[in-house]
Amino acid sequence: MGSDFLAILPLIIVAGWASLLLLADLFVPPGRKGITGLLASLGLLAALGVTIVQFGAQRPVFDGMLLVDGYASFLDVLFLFAGLFAITLAHDYLKRMGLERGEYYSLLLFVISGMMMMAHAGDLIMLFIGLETLSIPLYVMAGLARPRPESEESALKYFLLGAFASSFEVYGIALIFGATSTTRLAGIVAAAQAGTAVPGLLLLGAVLILVSLGFKVAVVPFHMWTPDVYQGAPTPVTAFMSVGAKAGGFAGLLRVFLLAFPALAPSWAPVVLWVAVVTMIWGNVAAIVQSNIKRLLAYSSIAHAGYILMALPAAADPRVGPLAVSAALFYLFAYAITNLGAWGVVVALEGSEGKGLQVDDYAGLGQRHPWLALSMVLFMLSLTGVPPSIGFVAKFYLFSAVLDAGLIGLALVGVLTSLISAAYYLRVVVVMYMRSGEAHARREGWLHATVGLMAAATLILGLLPTPLFDLASRAGLLSLAP
């Protein structure tokens, strides 16, 4: 049992540290909440260190309640990285906007612990606890900028729809329990193989879970909340939401569908395929007409959820499974790096009272802040999938999995919608370089360091992706075997 605790040490560190941080923050004087941020970062770094040391362990712990494997470790690293940069992005922003509250940091850590639970979930109950631990603090974070009405609207909208989506998950779990008398992933598979499961109930339960997690990762038609919530929430929270919450949702989705419901794949794979198709098309088409950069990136994040979702029907083919999961993980990482950077630029340009958030406000950035603009070009190219960038390598990897599974039509939709996406990503570049204007960016150390680091990672991992490829391919094998 003791070794079980050791195996999930990163999760324990993050959750425990979050609770301690709540207490510690009481002793940090107002106006110096950067100290809380620093403490939070130390906790994340400690968890990151342990995760990296433990990388490669593969076994179920606590009687299969949690699973420790490369898949979960890879995602843990992703969550912890995203958390660290959510802190560096927020530090000066919160001060500037008069939002400096210590809760931001402890809530952030709670969210991360929820994501980690989802990645490690070996039981549907665990999946649900993870989902709620992820969601509830995130509702609060979306409303952090109260009494700004947009922020309150954002929080309320996210909360209402999120709670609704969670109830779908509970209902789905209940149906699955009714069909198989267990909530353990291993038990569900065993029941399905033994023929003791009630097929109709099981399928209905799976579909309800798909709806709930589809809401979290923002795929069409469960995406309606995304633009409003992304626009209203404080920008660093949005940045973290678009990267972390999405990765958390996909962590649960891939885990549950590939481990627990492989036998139902002929039923869910076509549904998921069409959801991916519609999401890629709608996300990209709707992004074209956006004039607000936060809404533009919100629709872009919907579109990217569609790309990542392509991995699921591809992985339904057992021959392609590990490749598709690796590709999805790689894509999530690439998307996280690129998107955190892009949101960082948005943070740098945001003025008080929602100024500086229109795409037109970026006019002249290329002249006035050449390095910031150059970084943004890299992020836009990476999101489009143009080499040399990590986004291109990620798309290459993902499309190869999709083609390997023989889904040529799906891959075609993927590349054609990438073409559509070029239209709006390039518009940002056009405005930055080809129009003259007075774009004004803050010169904040942590912020610029984060953007610069993400830009460097976008380029360098785009040229030398082998190490990340290796990690992702080792993380792609999902298995219940001890």
Next chain:
Amino acid sequence: MQSSFPILTLVTFTPLVGAAIVLLLPRERLNLIRWFALAVSLVTFGLSLVMLGMFDPSNPDLQLVERVTWIQVGSWTIDYHLGVDGLSLLLVLLTTLLVPISILSTWTAVEERVKDFMAFFLLLAMGMLGVFLALDLFLFYVFWEFTLVPMYFLIGIWGGTRRMYAAIKFFLYTMAGSILMLLAIIWLGLQAGTFSLPELIARGSIPAATQFWLFLAFAAAFAIKVPMWPLHSWLPDAHVEAPTAGSVILAGVLLKMGTYGFLRFNLPLFPEASVRLAPWMALLAVIGILYGAAVSYAQKDVKKLVAYSSVSHLGFVMLGLFALNPLGIQGGILQMINHGLSTGALFLIVGMIYERRHTRDVDAFGGLWKVMPVYGALTLIVTLSSMGLPGLNGFIGEFTILLGAFGSEAIGSPWFAGFAALGVILAAIYMLYMFQKMFLGPLDKDENQKLKDLNVREIVTLVPLLVFIFWIGLYPKPFFDLMAPAVDQLSAALQAAALAVP
């Protein structure tokens, strides 16, 4: 044959190093930046001459090969794999020649953001050289797509009044084709476990039906780039809005990436499909020749006229390549070079008069010869070269292509060549018509009275092109000798494929 001295890497990446250094130079030292960029491009040209020296013309295979594993993932490997042979050698040299000439043409034309301009220009040079030298499909695609980015900025920042529209149209149009190629590349890589072109060719054995689709996917990327009729509509916009140096490179080199793509990838990778589709490709080529010529005749804007003439000239190249015999392919390659020289020179010439008068309307000129005799004489030579006068380069290329197309079994009918020959006559009509309206007749516009003739720098930009225009026109043998062995080898493979096609 593995090369010990990485000359191809040096040729490809010297411009990149140059671009990085340009970024570090102080923004306000305009002349320092210009001279430095010119020096970098001349060094690249020098290195490409070293490459020419190391090249063995009698060897039909890929030479000076450099290969290291770049990305290793799962079951496939991606290599950093460069090489040169008779198919690509001349295009590399054309690129390294045109880059310094273009840079020299910007001395007074580009006054704003010179530093950014030069950095993008050198990056573009790197991308183009990479395209011609890459032998790994993944690496090729990276270079291929990368060239879009600097060109997009060159058009979008330093272009004419509708530059943003033209830049985005250019980017989206070309990306539309290349993403289909990307899927085909992934498919090939998945099947074979390698992206290495020589290995894929040696493997062969792609079923004919699959070849057909893969051929079309690659052709989508290349045909848009060439551009083949009816996919040409991005070209006039991009050309008219691009700055002069951008147009020179666009016409001179970027379009050749399309024809080179057909030559390097479509023909050897999908020989059966090439044989089967050859008549259709020839048909599109001939339509392009006639359509481009007819539309050129109707243009009032000189730059647009030259742009549409490219559609016509590249139709010849495509006709030659898809004749699938040694004559046709050699003529096609030579015509790529010729078009780069002649049309590059024409865009320089248009740019020179535009800098003086800020208009390109044919009707705004007349009698220019009287005030600008040197300019007139040089323009006459280039015009004659472009329309294919015997003794100048254009004639050799077009004549060889027509010979190849007449005798081609693959395209199956002499009518294609017959109609294409009509294009030569049309070219003479629209080129001479333009020349007559601009240079002959009375000098009746006041604005034209005081125009200054070319200065030394402008003459220097044109002279190297004129040297090659005469050289190829009078003694083309050295150029044919460089490509002949590789072309013979390729066409032998195509002949074998033709026998396999029922």
